[in-house]
Amino acid sequence: MCNNIMQIIKADNYRQLAILGANIIADQVKNKPNSILGLATGSSPVGIYEKLVELYQKEHLDFSQVQTVNLDEYCSLSPSNPQSYHYFMEQHLFRHLNIQKENTHIPNGLEADPQKACDDYNQLLESLGSVDLQLLGIGHNGHIGFNEPGEEFTNQTHCVDLSPITIAANARFFEDESLVPRKAYTMGIKSILHAEKILLIAAGEDKAEILKKALQGPITPQVPASILQLHKQVIVLCDQGAYSKLEESL
Ligand code: F6R
Numbered sequence: 001m002c003n004n005i006m007q008i009i010k011a012d013n014y015r016q017l018a019i020l021g022a023n024i025i026a027d028q029v030k031n032k033p034n035s036i037l038g039l040a041t042g043s044s045p046v047g048i049y050e051k052l053v054e055l056y057q058k059e060h061l062d063f064s065q066v067q068t069v070n071l072d073e074y075c076s077l078s079p080s081n082p083q084s085y086h087y088f089m090e091q092h093l094f095r096h097l098n099i100q101k102e103n104t105h106i107p108n109g110l111e112a113d114p115q116k117a118c119d120d121y122n123q124l125l126e127s128l129g130s131v132d133l134q135l136l137g138i139g140h141n142g143h144i145g146f147n148e149p150g151e152e153f154t155n156q157t158h159c160v161d162l163s164p165i166t167i168a169a170n171a172r173f174f175e176d177e178s179l180v181p182r183k184a185y186t187m188g189i190k191s192i193l194h195a196e197k198i199l200l201i202a203a204g205e206d207k208a209e210i211l212k213k214a215l216q217g218p219i220t221p222q223v224p225a226s227i228l229q230l231h232k233q234v235i236v237l238c239d240q241g242a243y244s245k246l247e248e249s250l
Contacts, residue, residue, distance in 0.1 A: 137202070
């Protein structure tokens with residue numbers, strides 16, 4: 001655990017963050033055309049996905065051999081539901097690229113048996129092998145994927161009860177907070193850490209406090225992202241706002 005490399009890149013603004021993030025992913029795909037990319041949803045990666053689509057359209061960045069695994073999906077939402085992460089990925093990325101549908105993987109939110117949904121996803125992750133580059137956002141409570149703060153780090157794909165803070169934060173995507181699903185399937189911490197390289201993105205001043213806790217605070221399941229301090233190769237890409245509380249001690 002002593003060869004950890006954590007590189008922190010500060011972008012001037014979100015636009016630059018998106019360009020830098022897309023370039024990191026594009027380099028991965030160019031260097032290894034059959035890369036396995038771990039992907040996230042939420043607001044933070046939207047600009048990165050837009051830039052990747054541009055790179056595909058203008059520079060023919062080739063996704064034909066790429067495989068993707070998403071971190072999470074709400075329980076009970078069908079892929080055609082605009083709030084589902086299946087739908088999000090189609091709209092923001094997959095339908096614009098030459099990626100093969102069968103090479104894109106997201107937990108099955110419609111699987112009513114949580115054990116089966118999780119077992120199926122764990123099996124899939126195992127059969128694919130290591131993710132080459134895992135993209136992560138960070139929740140205001142320090143969650144990565146939907147690994148919420150808790151008593152311990154949960155290793156593999158599991159069904160979570162979303163915390164009130166996550167439900168409130170994600171309500172902006174729904175007509176009403178009462179419509180936000182209370183449960184989700186998420187890849188576990190061990191599966192996330194299994195990636196060869198991790199790209200953690202954070203934008204906005206509202207992420208500054210939690211980013212500081214995650215990167216410079218104690219490693220604790222109360223701040224799930226703090227476990228990234230143990231990963232061998234993490235790139236943290238943040239804008240000025242998210243970086244602001246790190247400055248004193250870096
Ligand atoms: C979503 C995911 C979440 C988000 C996090 C930050 O797939 O993995 O952990 O990355 O909730 O969300 P935003 O980017 O909307 O602030």
